[in-house]
Amino acid sequence: MKLLDYFKLGWDQLKRRVVVTLLCTMGIAIGSASIVVAISFGESLHQYSQKQMSKLLMSDEIIVTGGGRAEGADPNDPNSAKPYELTKAKIGMMRTFPHIKALATYRTLNQFEFEVDSKKGYIDEIFATELDTLPAFGHELQQGGPSEQENTIILSYGATMGLFDSQLSKTRQQQLQSTSEREARNAWQEQQYIAYPVYQKQIVLKPRIFRSNDVGETVDIQIPVRVVGILKKPEGFTDDMLMRQKTAYVSPALGKRLQEAIVQMNGGKVKEGKNSSQTADYNKVQIKVDSSAHVKEVESLLKKLKLTTSTNLQREESMQNQLFTVRLIFGGAGVFILLVASISIIVAMTMSTYQRKRQIGIMKVLGANLGQIRNMFMVESALLGLLGGLVGILVSYWVIWGISIAIMHFNPPGPGPQENILFISPWILPVGLFFAIMTGVLSGIYPAIKASRTDALTAIKRD
Structure with a gap:
């Protein structure tokens, strides 16, 4: 089977199980959005603090x-x-x-x-x-x-x-x-x-x-x-x-x-x-x-x-070290949420293996080997991670936009040109997407292995 065939099969399965797909996508979206927002918070605080320290501390x-x-x-x-x-x-x-x-x-x-x-x-x-x-x-x-x-x-x-x-x-x-x-x-x-x-x-x-x-x-x-x-x-x-x-x-x-x-x-x-x-x-x-x-x-x-x-400079370095700790806390919180979201994928894909035993058994009878069965489930999990990552990026922009409006509301701008305190750097988006896809891939390993070990004759007889 070619890679394109795996993607077609995976996409067809995601469309058939709409409710499960939406739940898994939202779980990964929340996790990847948390990663993007957390890193953006840290990056924004870092750059904003550098500008303020350059003005106040004259570092x-x-x-x-x-x-x-x-x-x-x-x-x-x-x-x-x-x-x-x-x-x-x-x-x-x-x-x-x-x-x-x-x-x-x-x-x-x-x-x-x-x-x-x-x-x-x-x-x-x-x-x-x-x-x-x-x-x-x-x-x-x-x-x-x-x-x-x-x-x-x-x-x-x-x-x-x-x-x-x-x-x-x-x-x-x-x-x-x-x-x-x-x-x-x-x-x-x-x-x-x-x-x-x-x-x-x-x-x-x-x-x-x-x-x-x-x-x-x-x-x-x-x-x-x-x-x-x-x-x-x-x-x-x-x-x-x-x-x-x-x-x-x-x-x-x-x-x-x-x-x-x-x-x-x-x-x-x-x-x-x-x-x-x-x-x-x-x-x-x-x-x-x-x-x-x-x-x-x-x-x-x-x-x-x-x-x-x-x-x-020493005062600036001390403050930057404190901000680095804050960035680690934000990033750790995002990774934790993403790990929780990965559990939903494992559960969903494991349930999918039980629901599709007959399909797996027929594929094996027709000549599909263990590697092809594993790859099918792995690609399906990767597609779930990709969908969740893309939705997560959209959600992260909404979150940053909403927080920026709240900051401007409670902290009226002064005279002169204003700049956004919170922003999403372009390099953060691929990072969030990478974490989402990797979450999908890693979460699909166990269901893929379990699916590949399904006995074909037993699966056909039981169904």
């Missing part, structure tokens, strides 16, 4: 600083730290490393006040960096963008909130006299949460210094700059949290000028403390790698330059 970024001194070196010897310094030559070498998506140098300057339109605000930290690299490191702009002009600044959204206005302060004092203190406080707090429009306006920066009594003082050093960009308002943050995020970004050239002003303000000496400054043009380098999988490779190259590196 694809490396912070590079100077390596300090060699072990046992004299701390009073300035030359002992030179091989471990962060220099321009080393940064030039970093730019040639493979898998580097973006690189930015950073100098951190603390505590500035600024004035705009007779209002006063303050900035906790100013970062001097290459402004065109901000989007690469996840800093989205709500207004404007980097400029080639030197005296420009990009403010965070929080830096535009809570600006002090002397006229507004007088109005508040009047409100305290005419209304209750609680109402006046609430009105003042609401005004503090309003972002002041400073985009494309000129502001005047004033450094603050801290004396030994930790009292902040401003000095008569004024540096006018133009606001060329405002960072996008972060999602999921309360107004109180945004009020504390008062940062800004300037070019390295302007950062150097601000640093010189601070040094001059301190009498030409670098002062240790809250406003400690660095004599170098930068105190760290931030690197964006094209994938977190290449972070270790880039990190090993950086350590050869005798530099200190810092990443969140």
Whole structure:
């Protein structure tokens, strides 16, 4: 008999026993759908967690600083730290490393006040960096963008909130006299949460210094700059949290000028403390790698330059190990359901052998051998697995679609383009179909062997 003949015989038998075929098909469909959904859950969680960890943990970024001194070196010897310094030559070498998506140098300057339109605000930290690299490191702009002009600044959204206005302060004092203190406080707090429009306006920066009594003082050093960009308002943050995020970004050239002003303000000496400054043009380098999988490779190259590196890769690996356990649990549940479904096939095919004893006996009398009888039952079981697998794939799409709708219903989408959290990768479908067919084949082995051992004469006489 040819393979096509086996398929024809098997298909005819499945059509004759419609109820049994439907029950076995549904059992395998549920099992294969469970496999597909379980693997899809694991794959979706894996990719979603990777994206979220890349955003929150920044696992694809490396912070590079100077390596300090060699072990046992004299701390009073300035030359002992030179091989471990962060220099321009080393940064030039970093730019040639493979898998580097973006690189930015950073100098951190603390505590500035600024004035705009007779209002006063303050900035906790100013970062001097290459402004065109901000989007690469996840800093989205709500207004404007980097400029080639030197005296420009990009403010965070929080830096535009809570600006002090002397006229507004007088109005508040009047409100305290005419209304209750609680109402006046609430009105003042609401005004503090309003972002002041400073985009494309000129502001005047004033450094603050801290004396030994930790009292902040401003000095008569004024540096006018133009606001060329405002960072996008972060999602999921309360107004109180945004009020504390008062940062800004300037070019390295302007950062150097601000640093010189601070040094001059301190009498030409670098002062240790809250406003400690660095004599170098930068105190760290931030690197964006094209994938977190290449972070270790880039990190090993950086350590050869005798530099200190810092990443969140270990935290990501720990979380990925936990997610891998979840994926195993999902997959194990699907396999268990499929094994339960295989029992229905064994029972159905075994019953079929008893019902078809006469047919088997006649086939043997006509010359069918044991192998042909076994193959007939095996192909029939494989067809059951194929049907169940195809139905299972359809069911799995419905399940994923339904769960996705439920997630969107209970978790309203935010602004901007949305992406599906749950999805079925193309490679999962053949896996689910393979498990379904293998379940059918393995479940048909025992009935096939039992059918092939049926005595022809006894079967014909009994029927």
